[in-house]
Amino acid sequence: MNFPLNARITDWPQQRVWLIGASSGIGAALAQELLAAGAQVALSARRVERLQAVAAAASHALVATFDIVNQSDWQQRYHEVCQRFGGVDLIVFCAADYHPERSWQISADGAAHTLAVNLGSVYTGLATVLPDMLARGSGGIAIVASVAGYIGLPNATVYGPSKAALINLAELLYADLHPRGLGVYLINPGFVQTPLTAKNDFTMPALQTPQAAAQAIRKGLSAGAFEIHFPRRFTLALKLLRWLPYRLRFALMTHFLVPT
Structure with missing residues (x-):
């Protein structure tokens, strides 16, 4: 029998979701998927x-525009969401910044911005919503990381480490928060057709549509999974690569993954 690590989220019409990074890609598709399921x-x-455009005038949608790297805006937007919905049952951190670059192409300003979007904003969001969730002993946190966080992949010089940090963060959040009644969901997509992956100039194996990604995420949330990773034919291969000795791993990465 499969015992889920989190509560199964199946009563979507009863769920109040705050989706960070909902304007394009996976976030936009997931917003539409959850709205179609009846969630606020x-x-x-x-x-x-x-x-x-993503909300499409749905009566159970709220457009709450702000710059997530601006810490002072978070409390105001959270107050607006709570005024409209009465609270937040699930927050999904889906915003991301990505620039394909090798290590010798690092820009200090660019790296700082990517880390602020991918990692810093998650900490600000957690500081915003966690006090209320902990006070009532319920709620869920979903963090969209990436399989780029599994191992050090070429071209993901800043993006990859930021996603590795999110994987680590989700693991420790689960250890901290699950005993206190909260759910933590780690989402690790493979390659998905988004404005971010459109920057890549190499063949992306097992490339999925945002709609397929959104369906996989909702299925994982409904199953109560801790880690939701897809497509499995690609993610499982990377998981195996992560367990190989460094000498063999580096050899395989150089042969198959490093662009020439």
């Missing part, structure tokens, strides 16, 4: 026009 969804990102 607050959509946040910087681009109000894109958010409005």
